[in-house]
Amino acid sequence: MFERRLGYHIDWLLIAAVSVVCAIGTSMIYSTTYDPTAGTVGPQFATQFYALLLGGLAFVICVVIDYRVLANNSLFIHGGVLVALVCVLFFGEVIGGAQRWLSVGPANLQPSEFAKLGLALLLAAYFSEYRRGTVERADLIVVAVLTAVPFVLIAKEPDLGTAVVLLSVALGVTWVAGLRMRWLAALALVALLLAPLAWFALEPYQRERLITFVNPGRDALGAGYQQIQARITVGSGGLTGKGFLQGTQGQFNFLPVAHNDFIFSVLAEEQGFLGVIVALGLYLFVIIRGLTAARLAKDRLGAYLVAGVMLSFAFQVIYNVTMSAGLAPVKGLTLPLMSYGGSSLIATLAGFGLVVNVRMRRFTN
Numbered sequence: 001m002f003e004r005r006l007g008y009h010i011d012w013l014l015i016a017a018v019s020v021v022c023a024i025g026t027s028m029i030y031s032t033t034y035d036p037t038a039g040t041v042g043p044q045f046a047t048q049f050y051a052l053l054l055g056g057l058a059f060v061i062c063v064v065i066d067y068r069v070l071a072n073n074s075l076f077i078h079g080g081v082l083v084a085l086v087c088v089l090f091f092g093e094v095i096g097g098a099q100r101w102l103s104v105g106p107a108n109l110q111p112s113e114f115a116k117l118g119l120a121l122l123l124a125a126y127f128s129e130y131r132r133g134t135v136e137r138a139d140l141i142v143v144a145v146l147t148a149v150p151f152v153l154i155a156k157e158p159d160l161g162t163a164v165v166l167l168s169v170a171l172g173v174t175w176v177a178g179l180r181m182r183w184l185a186a187l188a189l190v191a192l193l194l195a196p197l198a199w200f201a202l203e204p205y206q207r208e209r210l211i212t213f214v215n216p217g218r219d220a221l222g223a224g225y226q227q228i229q230a231r232i233t234v235g236s237g238g239l240t241g242k243g244f245l246q247g248t249q250g251q252f253n254f255l256p257v258a259h260n261d262f263i264f265s266v267l268a269e270e271q272g273f274l275g276v277i278v279a280l281g282l283y284l285f286v287i288i289r290g291l292t293a294a295r296l297a298k299d300r301l302g303a304y305l306v307a308g309v310m311l312s313f314a315f316q317v318i319y320n321v322t323m324s325a326g327l328a329p330v331k332g333l334t335l336p337l338m339s340y341g342g343s344s345l346i347a348t349l350a351g352f353g354l355v356v357n358v359r360m361r362r363f364t365n
Contacts, residue, residue, distance in 0.1 A: 009360045010063075014289045018337065018352055021282050022052060022345075025263065025338030031245050032259040032266050044259055044340050051342030055349035062353025066361065070354070071128070071301055074121035078146075081118040084111035085153040092157070098332075100157045101343075110343035112162045115150045117351055119169050120308030122146060127177040128301035134178040140187075143170050161333035165312050172311025173304045176294065210329050226262070229255045231326040233265040241272030259340040261332060264324040279338075280321070287314050290352070293359035302358035309351040 026048055033042030062070075070077070084102065092099040093108055101108035123143060130139070147170045154163040175184075233249035236242070247269040249255045258266050268276050287310060294306035313336055320335040322328040334341050336348045 006360050006364070009363060011289065011293070011356050011359050014286065014293075014352070014356065017282055017286050017289065018349070021279070021286065021337045022055075022349075024267070024279060024282075025335075026052065027244070028263050028267055028270075028338065029259045029340050031247065031270060032263070034245055036245070042259075047342060048340055048345065051345045054342070055346040058346050058350040059353040059356075062350045063357050063360065065357075067302060067305060067354055067357045071121055071125040071305065074118070074125045078118040078122040078150075081111055081115050082150060082153065084109075085115065085150060088112075089153065089156060098157055098159060100159050107342065110341070112150075112154045112157065112159055113341075113343040113347040114350075115154060115162075116165055116169050116312050117309070117347060117354070119147060119150060119166055120173060120305055120312070120351075120354075123170060123173040124301055124304035124308060127173060127304050128299065134180060135174055135183065139177075140174070140183065143174055146170075159332065161331040165316060165333070168315035169308045169312045173308040175311075176304055176307040177300075226256055226330050227326055230262050230265045230324050230330075233258075233262070234268040234325055237269040237272040237275075239273050241268070241270045241275055244270055246270060261320070261330075261334060261339065262324055263339045264321055264335050267338075268324070283317050287317070290355050293355050296362050297358050298362045298364070302361070306355050306358050309355055313348065313351065 026045070029048050030041055030045045033044045035041070088099060088102055088111055091102065093101040093103055095101060095108075100112060101110050103109075123146065126142065126146075127135075127139070147166055151163045151166050154166070171179075229249060233247075233255050236249065242248070247266055249258070249266070249269055255262055255265060264276075264279070267279060271278075290306065290310040290313070294303045294310065297303040297306060316333055316336050319328055319331070319333055320339070323330060323333070324335075334344050336344065
């Protein structure tokens with residue numbers, strides 16, 4: 001039951017900042033899908049608007065239900081997500097060569113986006129109940145198993161970008177739970193040693209992306225095209241940008257899927273360096289404000305949960321921005337709250353509902 005007095009402790013500043021970022025993203029989707037010759041906007045804008053409404057509902061639900069209740073049922077939530085991921089492999093919709101979506105009436109649902117929340121809840125519940133002061137080897141094995149199952153299912157879709165985000169969730173929760181530096185160093189060393197073997201596990205197109213990242217001009221009209229066009233788009237904005245609906249790279253499709261993975265590049269083109277600074281400032285504020293909720297949490301469960309949600313959010317923001325600037329390999333990883341994608345938007349807003357939930361209940365019994 002939601003108590004009225006809890007409303008006095010809602011983090012309205014965080015909600016306001018998240019809302020502004022969503023508004024910027026929706027306007028950029030409008031711009032990138034706008035057809036200046038016909039004077040019409042693409043269906044992506046309406047889809048994102050409806051997803052925003054559903055995301056708002058998910059946010060409210062995740063605020064109203066006590067996060068401790070959700071954590072107590074985390075095994076069922078995580079299990080439900082795993083079932084959905086298995087269904088994707090057998091019955092999922094194939095779009096753009098990837099099988100990542102389940103048809104739900106007129107809409108498509110991407111379960112992998114909700115796997116991040118399910119894993120954060122499960123790991124937070126585990127460490128809050130079984131933690132012994134520091135993270136031990138047995139804990140790392142448990143974390144590895146719980147993370148590996150959804151990781152493999154998502155990677156097989158294939159969606160390596162979202163699968164990697166699960167690692168940031170696991171690292172965020174485990175770090176706050178007391179991961180020792182020597183264990184972190186050991187994990188980094190193992191990852192470094194296994195990197196050459198990981199090369200052979202990649203799909204051919206994934207290898208090509210890594211190669212063209214080093215030398216985009218090697219295949220300027222093929223694998224390196226997006227990376228080259230993204231750099232051109234970002235650089236063409238200058239200091240103040242070309243103005244809303246005045247961009248050429250995104251609106252005239254020189255930059256593929258501009259409304260999705262490269263929405264930040266279009267923002268840089270239309271709003272320039274000043275607009276980029278404002279957007280990055282908002283993201284930085286959201287991340288700091290979210291992590292503050294972990295520090296203020298009344299219990300370890302809340303702190304671990306917020307850490308998992310916010311570290312994955314920060315990882316996606318950093319990677320997408322650096323990718324848009326040509327500083328990281330191209331990967332299908334959206335910019336949270338801005339990029340087109342209903343499932344991503346709904347899951348992200350639900351995650352922020354959990355963050356507000358934890359901070360709001362810091363004075364309750």
